[in-house]
Amino acid sequence: MTWLDLPADTGFGLTNLPYGIFSSGAADLPRTGVAIGDHVLDLAALTGDPVHATGSLNAFMAQGPESWAALRAQLTAWLTDPAHQERVTGHLLPRAGVTMRLPIEVADYVDFYSSQDHAENLGRMFRPGSPALTPNWKHLPIGYHGRAGTVQVSGTPVTRPHGQRKAPDDVAPTFGPSRRLDIEAEVGFVVGVPSALGTAVTVRDFPSYVFGVCLVNDWSARDLQAWEYVPLGPFLGKSFLTSVSPWVVPLAALATARVAAPARDVALLPYLEDAGEPWGLDLSLEVRLNGAVVSRPPFGRMYWTAAQQLAHMTVNGASLRTGDLFASGTVSGPEPDQRGSLIELSWNGAEPLKLPDGSTRSFLENGDQVTITAFAPAADGTRISFGEVTGRVVGK
Numbered sequence: 001m002t003w004l005d006l007p008a009d010t011g012f013g014l015t016n017l018p019y020g021i022f023s024s025g026a027a028d029l030p031r032t033g034v035a036i037g038d039h040v041l042d043l044a045a046l047t048g049d050p051v052h053a054t055g056s057l058n059a060f061m062a063q064g065p066e067s068w069a070a071l072r073a074q075l076t077a078w079l080t081d082p083a084h085q086e087r088v089t090g091h092l093l094p095r096a097g098v099t100m101r102l103p104i105e106v107a108d109y110v111d112f113y114s115s116q117d118h119a120e121n122l123g124r125m126f127r128p129g130s131p132a133l134t135p136n137w138k139h140l141p142i143g144y145h146g147r148a149g150t151v152q153v154s155g156t157p158v159t160r161p162h163g164q165r166k167a168p169d170d171v172a173p174t175f176g177p178s179r180r181l182d183i184e185a186e187v188g189f190v191v192g193v194p195s196a197l198g199t200a201v202t203v204r205d206f207p208s209y210v211f212g213v214c215l216v217n218d219w220s221a222r223d224l225q226a227w228e229y230v231p232l233g234p235f236l237g238k239s240f241l242t243s244v245s246p247w248v249v250p251l252a253a254l255a256t257a258r259v260a261a262p263a264r265d266v267a268l269l270p271y272l273e274d275a276g277e278p279w280g281l282d283l284s285l286e287v288r289l290n291g292a293v294v295s296r297p298p299f300g301r302m303y304w305t306a307a308q309q310l311a312h313m314t315v316n317g318a319s320l321r322t323g324d325l326f327a328s329g330t331v332s333g334p335e336p337d338q339r340g341s342l343i344e345l346s347w348n349g350a351e352p353l354k355l356p357d358g359s360t361r362s363f364l365e366n367g368d369q370v371t372i373t374a375f376a377p378a379a380d381g382t383r384i385s386f387g388e389v390t391g392r393v394v395g396k
Ligand SMILES: O=C(O)/C=C/C(=O)CC(=O)CC(=O)O
Pocket: 111, 112, 113, 114, 115, 118, 119, 122, 123, 126, 184, 218, 234, 328, 329, 330
């Protein structure tokens, strides 16, 4: 029990303790904080440890799992033992009054494609007449390298991208603002510990390298993407902005959320086998468009887990760096109201979404705001909140 008076069902209780970078006041430097209830605990001030005053989580994440576990145990002691109450209280700030920053200095960014429901939906829309899944899909987690420098914190305006668009019936491409701006509701994994070039990280070693989990919105311009992405994959259609939630939930908080990935109907090569090491996570996502819930994607059904993605990403000897971010791919479930992108929710524009204000949407309009939230089950029967990743579309 904490001596703090926590709001009921806060999502930011003792079982969570996510890390973020915040600033408060005009002159204050960005520093590390931990969310607890409606407060943020100023770790830089409380500990005096310079690792928490660097303005990103990278230096702390690089210290590795023993440091992560030691600080988590220390935080629990500080927040439960009344002997620490007076000193700790002096370093609690109302969360509503601080500005959240990008929590990590993003090294490399990779985006996967690991929801079978999502991949089948896109396959049916884009490749009618062909099998919904490409032949490689159940043999390896498909992914591409994205643009690390355009990963930004939640709240960053989404400037509508311009680019080349060519509808199938157009004789030539035209240049202009994207007419098919979309979202992708995803879950991101943050690497703490680097690996050596030429070595592979196994499925089993996942928790020795990965520090924590955040929410991702991989904004996507479907018209730019459709014209440019053959044969080398997404480029400008997805590189203009990727938004992440400000709080990184430590892997240690998610033990209760672990589930096995769905049963396999295709045998895996040994380096992808995860027998006894399930890293599926039972997270419930929610997507809101201008305040209205439009989807509830279930993360527990993802075919490829983050541990398998990490093993695949490094099996060729590619090294990891502190701050690498890899995202799950769009999270969709089997039901129409569980789809994690508008292109699926509107079935490529054929069935526009009806919003409570009477308007309809196939893709995003200027002024639209999209917010993604998620919860995980916690050991004590409460819920762990991932906070939110939000963004509003600005026309240009
Ligand atoms: O299947 C296609 O042609 C296109 C797929 C995507 O755009 C999905 C993607 O970017 C990866 C993901 O988020 O799942």
